[in-house]
Amino acid sequence: MSQKKESGKKSSTGISYLFSLADHNKKSLNIAIFFSVLSGLCTFVPYMMVFKTILFVFNQTGDMRIAMNYGITATIFIIFRFIFQAISLALTHIGAYNTLYLVRRRISEHIGEINLGFFTDNSSGEIKKILVEDVERIEVFLAHQIPDIVVAIVVPITVFIYLLTVSLPMALILLIPITLTVILQVIMGIIAKPLMPEMSRLLGKLNSVIMQLVNGMPVMKTFNLTADSYQNYSDTIDDFNVFWTSVASKFAPIRGICNVILESGIFFTLPLGGYLYLTDSLDLSSYIFFVIMSIVFLSSYSNLINFVQIFSQIASGIDRIKEVMDIPVIKSGNLTLCDTGNYDVNFNRVRFSYGKKEVLRDVSCCLKKGSLTAFVGASGAGKTTAAQLIPRYWDLDSGTITIDGIPIYNIQNKNLMDLVSFVFQETFILGDTVYHNISIGKTSASKEDIEAAAKAAQIHDFIMSLPKKYDTDLSAEGIKMSGGEKQRICIARAILKNAPIIIFDEATSFTDIENEHKIQLALNNLLVGKTTIMIAHRLHTIVHADQICVFDEGEIKEIGTHHTLLEKGGLYSNMWQTYTSQKEVRAL
Numbered sequence: 001m002s003q004k005k006e007s008g009k010k011s012s013t014g015i016s017y018l019f020s021l022a023d024h025n026k027k028s029l030n031i032a033i034f035f036s037v038l039s040g041l042c043t044f045v046p047y048m049m050v051f052k053t054i055l056f057v058f059n060q061t062g063d064m065r066i067a068m069n070y071g072i073t074a075t076i077f078i079i080f081r082f083i084f085q086a087i088s089l090a091l092t093h094i095g096a097y098n099t100l101y102l103v104r105r106r107i108s109e110h111i112g113e114i115n116l117g118f119f120t121d122n123s124s125g126e127i128k129k130i131l132v133e134d135v136e137r138i139e140v141f142l143a144h145q146i147p148d149i150v151v152a153i154v155v156p157i158t159v160f161i162y163l164l165t166v167s168l169p170m171a172l173i174l175l176i177p178i179t180l181t182v183i184l185q186v187i188m189g190i191i192a193k194p195l196m197p198e199m200s201r202l203l204g205k206l207n208s209v210i211m212q213l214v215n216g217m218p219v220m221k222t223f224n225l226t227a228d229s230y231q232n233y234s235d236t237i238d239d240f241n242v243f244w245t246s247v248a249s250k251f252a253p254i255r256g257i258c259n260v261i262l263e264s265g266i267f268f269t270l271p272l273g274g275y276l277y278l279t280d281s282l283d284l285s286s287y288i289f290f291v292i293m294s295i296v297f298l299s300s301y302s303n304l305i306n307f308v309q310i311f312s313q314i315a316s317g318i319d320r321i322k323e324v325m326d327i328p329v330i331k332s333g334n335l336t337l338c339d340t341g342n343y344d345v346n347f348n349r350v351r352f353s354y355g356k357k358e359v360l361r362d363v364s365c366c367l368k369k370g371s372l373t374a375f376v377g378a379s380g381a382g383k384t385t386a387a388q389l390i391p392r393y394w395d396l397d398s399g400t401i402t403i404d405g406i407p408i409y410n411i412q413n414k415n416l417m418d419l420v421s422f423v424f425q426e427t428f429i430l431g432d433t434v435y436h437n438i439s440i441g442k443t444s445a446s447k448e449d450i451e452a453a454a455k456a457a458q459i460h461d462f463i464m465s466l467p468k469k470y471d472t473d474l475s476a477e478g479i480k481m482s483g484g485e486k487q488r489i490c491i492a493r494a495i496l497k498n499a500p501i502i503i504f505d506e507a508t509s510f511t512d513i514e515n516e517h518k519i520q521l522a523l524n525n526l527l528v529g530k531t532t533i534m535i536a537h538r539l540h541t542i543v544h545a546d547q548i549c550v551f552d553e554g555e556i557k558e559i560g561t562h563h564t565l566l567e568k569g570g571l572y573s574n575m576w577q578t579y580t581s582q583k584e585v586r587a588l
């Protein structure tokens with residue numbers, strides 16, 4: 001995540017941060033942990049009854065009722081174990097889903113308050129990974145793994161304490177395999193720690209390239225390319241493969257040794273128990289009991305080990321969530337511009353860099369209320385960036401941008417968003433009805449207002465041809481829209497929003513005559529009386545602009561009307577000549 005962050009604030013990380021996010025759900029999670037402890041204790045009791053039964057058999061007291069009582073006690077505790085487990089699971093699921101909801105809501109609210117540039121700086125694959133996968137892992141962890149972890153801790157500890165009361169040396173010898181595996185786990189932890197960031201980087205990249213591959217499939221097919229030919233995709237898969245192979249080769253031997261140690265409990269209890277038995281320091285029943293319990297004890301302990309890996313995975317996911325939550329929100333101003341404002345937009349010596357790369361230098365221009373300003377220039381000259389600075393996609397390095405004489409930083413964020421409409425080149429269509437797609441522009445709009453906006457955007461006839469007209473779900477099977485139709489839906493949104501400042505990023509595609517004519521009509525309806533910036537790629541569309549700002553390498557090199565700039569014979573005039581000669585060639 002490449003946003004500038006506030007430094008110095010040290011706060012909790014990993015699981016403790018997760019619990020701080022869980023907020024009031026901590027209570028149900030804590031109660032769930034309590035029931036897990038009870039369930040773990042109940043797991044142990046049947047083993048105790050087994051021991052007592054062995055003693056009974058060896059002592060041969062002959063009263064079968066005693067053995068029966070042991071059996072009944074074991075059964076009751078097994079039943080209670082499941083009851084407590086069920087209560088615990090129910091509570092962890094309630095706590096987990098509420099936490100999930102809370103975390104997703106908090107992330108969404110937070111990213112709604114940071115610079116909009118966050119979404120252009122970070123690929124949708126990375127953001128999706130955080131919002132979907134990392135958050136989803138919290139559910140698995142809180143709902144399923146916490147109860148399992150608690151049981152995995154409680155059972156070996158209780159069993160061990162009980163074993164201490166039966167035979168001190170026999171219990172203590174079980175600490176040898178435990179100590180060996182702890183040492184091996186610490187070694188694995190040390191090896192794993194530096195690998196975790198790389199693992200999440202590769203996973204994020206993998207998500208991102210898979211999304212690109214899926215989105216770009218139609219284009220790839222037209223070029224007869226396969227997934228193998230998409231170099232970035234195959235490189236990322238290879239990197240991932242190499243990474244996991246190297247991780248596996250590091251961990252497999254250690255993990256193997258751990259498993260062998262944990263499976264060989266009797267290797268320790270058998271000889272020592274035999275010796276103690278032969279020297280009359282241990283009775284036969286206790287000896288047999290220890291041989292059985294060494295297997296139970298070490299296998300319940302091995303469950304605990306499995307959670308070490310899960311812990312580090314969840315912790316790195318939570319750290320990524322924290323990274324997003326730590327991105328500072330943009331400071332909102334407190335002024336609100338009234339509806340009847342002037343809405344002149346002024347750029348005054350604006351400088352802006354992406355990291356160290358300076359892309360705008362001393363940009364100054366004045367956009368009068370109700371006028372149309374075209375931003376033209378070579379690709380990468382800084383046109384889009386300059387326009388995006390108005391609704392605070394990013395904050396300026398220096399200089400000011402004012403609306404009606406008020407610096408944008410002094411205007412309330414919400415008000416600023418209300419003042420500006422962006423019609424992007426890349427259209428965004430929600431998987432929802434036409435009504436909802438247009439009403440993004442103004443959620444309180446009536447159906448009549450929505451239809452009026454669609455009519456003004458020249459898209460009403462198309463909508464009426466859809467199976468359910470305005471109620472058609474645009475993501476439904478069989479609904480196909482052209483690029484021009486999608487763009488006119490976006491224009492309808494902007495018409496409905498009726499913001500006084502419009503930024504229109506002209507699409508270079510969808511250039512058929514009919515569509516271009518319809519878009520022009522739609523724009524005539526959208527732009528009337530508005531302060532407009534048109535980022536233009538096809539110069540014939542802006543010859544009537546009130547002013548044209550010619551961008552070159554991050555600076556505005558020329559400002560004027562089409563005619564004055566042609567007369568000047570400078571940069572714009574050259575661009576125009578190149579453009580018209582290309583058009584003539586295309587027309588041939």
Ligand SMILES: Nc1ncnc2c1ncn2[C@@H]1O[C@H](COP(=O)(O)OP(=O)(O)OP(=O)(O)O)[C@@H](O)[C@H]1O
Binds near residue numbers: 381382
């Ligand atoms: N999010 C970003 N992070 C880093 N650099 C960026 C980002 N967006 C744009 N740039 C760089 O900033 C420079 C200006 O880009 P910008 O998109 O503003 O140019 P443009 O004139 O609008 O180009 P085009 O006509 O191709 O859309 C380019 O060099 C571009 O690579």
